[in-house]
Amino acid sequence: MTQTLNPIQQLGRLGQSVWYDNMYRALIETGELQRLIDSGVTGLTSNPTIFEKAISSSDDYDESLVAHAKRSSDPQDLFEGLAVEDIRAAADLLLPIYERTEGADGFASLEVNPHLAHDTKGTIKAARRLFLALDRPNVMIKVPATPEGIPAIRNLIGRGINVNVTLIFSLEMYARVRDAYVAGLEDLVSAGGDPARVSSVASFFVSRVDSSVDGLIGDSGGALDEYAGKAAVANAKIAYQDFKSTFSTDRFRAVAEHGARVQRPLWASTSTKNPEYSDVLYVETLIGPDTVNTMPDNTLAAFMEHGTARTAIEDDIDESRDVISALEAGGVSMDAVTTQLMHAGVKAFADSFDELLDNIVVKRDKLLSAVAAPAGGSLGKALATADEAVASLQDSDAAARIWSGDHTLWSSDPTEITDRLGWLDTPSSMLDSVDDLTLFANAVRNEGTKHVVLLGMGGSSLGAEVLGQCALRQAQDERFTRLPIPNSPSRERRLREGNPLLSGDRKLGRGWPELIVLDSTIPARIASVVESIDPASTLFLVSSKSGTTIEPNMLYKFFRSVVEDAIGAESAGNRFVAITDADSALDKLGQKAGFRRVFRNRPDIGGRYSVLSYFGLVPAALIGLDLRGLLNSAMAMQGACGRTIPVSSNAGAWFGAVLGSLALAGRDKLTILTSPSLASFGLWAEQLVAESLGKDGMGIVPIAGEPVEALGQIGDDRLFVSLEMAGDESEIDTMADRLVADGHPLVRYRVGDVSDLGGEFYRWQFAVAVAGAVMGVHPFDQPDVQRAKDLTGEALTRFKVHGEAPTLASRGSVEELVSGVGPGEYLAILAYLEQTPELDAALAKLRSAIASKYSVPTTLGYGPRYLHSTGQLHKGGANNVAALMVAASHTQDVDIPGESFSFGVLADAQASSDLEALRSAGRSVGCVVFGDANKVTSEIADLAMRL
DSSP states (O other), X not given: OOOOOOHHHHHHHTTEEEEEEXXXXXXXXXXHHHHHHHTTOOEEEOOHHHHHHHHHSOSTTHHHHHHHHTTOOOHHHHHHHHHHHHHHHHHHHHHHHHHHXXXXXXXXXXXXXXXXXXXXXXXXXXXXXXXXXXXXXXXXEEEEOSTTXXXXXXXXXXXXXXXXXXXXXXXXXXXXXXXXXXXXXXXXXXXTOOGGGOOXXXXXXXXXXXXXXXXXXXXXXXXXXXXXXXXXHHHHHHHHHHHHHHTTSHHHHHHHTTTOOOOEEEEEOOSXXXXXXXXXXXXXXXXXXXXXXXXXXXXXXXXXXXXXOOOOTTTTHHHHHHHHHHHHHTTOOHHHHHHHHHHHHHHHHHHHHHHHHHHHHHHHHHHHHHHTSOOEEEOGGGHHHHHHHHHHHHHTTHHHHXXXXXXXXTOSSOTTTTTSOGGGGHHHHHGGGHHHHHHHHHHHHHTTOOEEEEEOOGGGTHHHHHHHHHHHHHHHOGGGGTSOOTTOHHHHHHHHHTOHHHHTGGGGTOOOOEEEEEOOOOHHHHHHHHHHOOGGGEEEEEEOSSSOOHHHHHHHHHHHHHHXXXXXXXXXXXXXXXXXXXXXXXXXXXXHTTOSEEEEEOTTSOGGGOTTSHHHHHHHHHTTOOHHHHHHHHHHHHHHTOTTSOGGGOHHHHHHHHHHHHHHTTOOEEEEEEOGGGTTHHHHHHHHHHHHHOOTTOOOEEEESOOGGGGGSOOTTEXXXXXXXXXXXXXXXXXHHHHHHTTOOEEEEEESSGGGHHHHHHHHHHHHHHHHHHHTOOTTOOTTHHHHHHHHHXXXXXXXXXXXXXXXXXXXXXXXXXXXXXXXXXXXXXXXXXXXXXXXXHHHHHHHHHHHHHOOOEEEEETTGGGGTTHHHHHHSOSOEEEEEEEEOOSSOOBOTTOSSBHHHHHHHHHHHHHHHHHHTTOEEEEEEESOGGGHHHHHHHHHHHO
């Protein structure tokens, strides 16, 4: 029994392929495309308008969009990632047709960026990239038939790339398309390629011709009415005759002998626009061998229902020529019509492409904001305060104004605002540097470098300190090699790829150097670093934005001498690397002194906002961290902080609204709770918050590393924020529940692994900028830091000129100082001592004792590090701080080559100068100086017990 063929299958018997002119993800996932294939469809086409509708009108792409957004923030990259997935999947379903027809049919098409329509080189580059990305033999790249597209078509065919030539309207341009195709085949054969492996179609647009010509016929006063609805079919039928002529020439037969195929005409734009015409007009009249008809849904359904399949393409050829001649004679220029249609088509696709990218950005930002939302917690009664700030920020369009660089959000004066917003797009801008940094790091590791010592202060060092400490803690903890990380599939990939700081390979001798951050002038600390390294196998990073910061400059002088003594002056420069702004003093020093590399950072990034730039990424690369992972997570958060996202769901703006509004309402003690492996994150956040917002008699007091025991007696001036590492067990869960139950506002965030810190760095930077707007504070300057620097310079000058050494003396009692701290105030412990785990523990006991007896919140900063961090807040913020300086006489000192003062003198000058600056700012101060530095730890522990 003979099976009855449906109309589409009947077209196939007549030599015409039917391709489906549509694409959406559910087409694949629901099996609809397979059903169409089973009914006789043998190909698929797409364009920007189709994809715009598909992506914008459904949530089918949401999960994939989030995944792509974590790898790139560029809207075109995001679109291409989604489109490539769809076209690949369609091509896979069509592959059996491609194989059965030996490469003649079964294609899926994807278009190059329409904005490249008049850019030959750009079109070639984009088409090659897409063809490689699609990685399927049965895909075609759509290239428009513009004058600039013609040479691109020849080039791509000559490279063996399948091309769907689109937007053909005129017979003249179609002739150029055919010539370019044959010339491309000749190029391919000459280069030794196989033309049997390349296919092409020429998409001749139909219904749009009638729409334009009919409009002109209507203006003719009835003289041309009989030709209405006939121009498009006539134009196409003449084109088919031209097709037959070209592909029957000796020229084409010469390449056909090598297996070349004809370039089939493809009838596009076949849906009927005029309801007075048959809905299958542009199918039934154009049926013929070696052709393709690409149909949208309505046309395909109509033809399946009542279409008639019979060869018609060569019917009435003379009449078709007469139609065109009559129109020309009546004043309708087909050249003018088709030229205008080509330009309009390019513009329409470009406009759709732009709308598509805009919609992708909006959807990406919305989705990422949901992904980056708090993991829990509660604002309790403070919610109304935060909501009011959120509404105010939304009304003022704060997020968009940040992205546009509008300085009036913070100040009428643009100074240190418009030139300090480079951090906004740093994640994406730094991606281009990843390969260079990776090669550099591999070279350093492969030559046997054991240590990387970073000489820097504040923003130049704290981000690197966080990454180094968190990565090392995670690598050393075997739990992180076993535990699955929720919402972090990239982590499993990184584990498989063997990233040493995620898989624990450091312990297995993988060979990455150990990072030592030296941001101290305490002689004992410097001496301990010297004792722990071999200068010949150590790389020193001199890190300073300005290149004039005294601490890294003095440390460089010292270690340069140490390295020269070890390996000689001629080779010493190779052990040093500078990270600085272009044309800074350090940049010039690096060039003059033969540094191995000078990494020049963007000048529009302030120090405390620089962790995702060279200042953080160079040391991160040198210890083997996954830079792309860091930047990808930061770019995802960048999207979640986008200009189009409402403040209520904007990951950074909402957090900033909470920080700023609750601080103004009296909850200005921002208490940062972290998982054990993230403990050092508080150091970085502390500087960002304190130095950005602590000025003009206002501020937020960041409290990091506060002992759990100190949280027993807390007032109503707290806002808690927790940052937790998945799989890193701690007391935070229990503590968080208790804090919320007691009515304290708490915001919780979670990260999957170290790489996800890139997103948190970005979130906090954006939030602090927003908090500055809420509080009316300029977040990018540090006006009160200079006072202590000036006093230090004066003290060193007195020593150089008069030999007058700076001195510290005990002042008052701890009990007297602490007992005078009132409600809403806090105690800042300033330790000019060598930081050790034992001293950390002793100071933690002191903080707990103070909290237990006096209910006083405490902060802890090691000098001189804190001068570049919380020092701004101490002197420029609200007068709600009492400062307790803890120091000791130096049992050893370290000379500085070329200077008349030592590190001991420098440290004492910095400590005494800060005390003077605090007193002159009206702060309550106290000082305890121990006589024997070796006994400081035990004496502080004893002090804690006596309180």
